[in-house]
Amino acid sequence: MDLSSFRLLFLLSLFVTHLSFSHVLADSHFEGFDAEEDDPVEDDILHHHSIPSPPVTQSDSQPLSDLETKSHTDPNPVPTSDPPSQSDLQKPSTTSFDYWDEDEFEGLPIEQPPPEPPKVTETATPDDPESKTTSKPQNATVPKKSFTVEIACGCFLIVFIVNYFTGKRENENLALAWAAKFATKGSIFEKNFSLLGVGEGEDSPLLLKEGQTVFKFYASGRRYCQGLLATMELKSRHDLISRLFNLVVPCKDEITFEVYMNDEAMDQVVFAVAKKKAAKGMQKDVRDLQRFAGLMPTPSGRKWVVDELSVISESKEVAGDLITETVLEQVFGDKAFEKYGKNFISMHFSDQHPGMHRKMMLFKFALPDANHMADITRLVALVPYYIDLIGRYKLSSQARSKTEAARVKAAQEAYKELQNARQEALQRKKAEKKKMLEEAEAKLSAEAARKREAKDRARQMKKGMPRMKMTRAH
């Protein structure tokens, strides 16, 4: 909560400072402009007597200009608010004037000469009404245009901030609803794991929040596995822009269970179940599936998963053994899937996961909304069921020899690849070294050549000398 309130403060302060800052800037801006505008006027009218202050030429011109603008505004007061405010602002300047120019005219002399002169002479020389008429339409047209942008963006920002808080609350409620359903006393995870939550001790927090959309739940202390990490990735409801984007491209709240199996508890199994389309993609993209497993055709003469799903497995035996009667009856069967399986996305067991934990089971489900959490009860029940099933599962010797061979082959390939990479790196290093040496040599040789040349020249000179002598002697 601290963090979020800090963020709010930060956002608001940014917004406020932005507004105030630009306001101040606007003021200073128009002062500056006045000075710019009036500088050339000083050439025309030279009343320097009014100020005894240091010889800054711009400062001298200021009061004159003020007086002048006053005289401009006085004769015909204009309904638009700008000119009066301008004169109001500048009235005090005539009295407290000395430090004004100190603030104002830093670096101004550099800017003024190029653009201004023609314009200023225009505004200064012609009659008053004319200059008024030229400035009036500007004032009338520009604010309209600029305010639409400001109002729109300001409103959007406000809605954004409001949505940030409501969306955040929605996400938190969803995650809490999940935790309340599955991780509190008497719930499925409490019955299966001895340690729940990310901290230590009895009342450790159940959920860990990362950012505004990711919630993590950790459980440990169960046979066959080291731990389970559930990661909820929710829609970014707190972010108005993503929310609008999601209207076009809808996405789902997802929960992923990673079960880290004990090394001795998991046999050589590579197995996955997913929706048909996703399964094809997985088979291509996920490395261990691609290497060890293939899509399983539906076996004849046996109950199998619904048509929507397809099974990827290393062997028929594994697929047959892992898709049990119970599972078919509970979730994946024709009848049950319609009712309980609509939130199923995929599951993936593998003993060849890349990364820290090699033996891992992954379950991916969609999360229903907070009021319908019970919809995924059976899916969540798959997790402990499969932990036990896989923990007890042993391959037949035939299948084992096959998988063993495949793993040895894969390991060899990996080793070869590693070796290749290492060799390549070595070769590259060697080549670099050689290049360096050559370069150095080239440098050296250039120097040597120069020396040799010098020597040669000397020798030539020497050779030439005696001949000269000889000729002289003649």
Next chain:
Amino acid sequence: MSSHNNNSTSANDPRQPSAAKPYVAQPVSPQDLPVDYSGFIAVIFGIAGVMFRYKLSSWLAIIFCAQSLANMKNVENDLKQISMAMIFVRIRNINNGNYGSIDGPVRPSNRWLD
């Protein structure tokens, strides 16, 4: 077939308090963090705002800054990038303050909000 299809989850308590390991957060290096696109967009809009003195793009930069701020996970890491975008927006304002209006001598009232 050496498979065991008996599902005896309820037969005995599966819990093993002795095997419990506390949660250890996996360290994530700054390179692996997801790219902060909105921060990037904000910087681009900010720069565009400075270069072309275009008000709308500065506003968009502010909005994307807000988005980036809303999405950040790690305060120290992300604040740098966002502050960069903010700086550009600021620069743009300062610029505007000094020599923003090219076409007219005095235009005070419409400048207070950009």
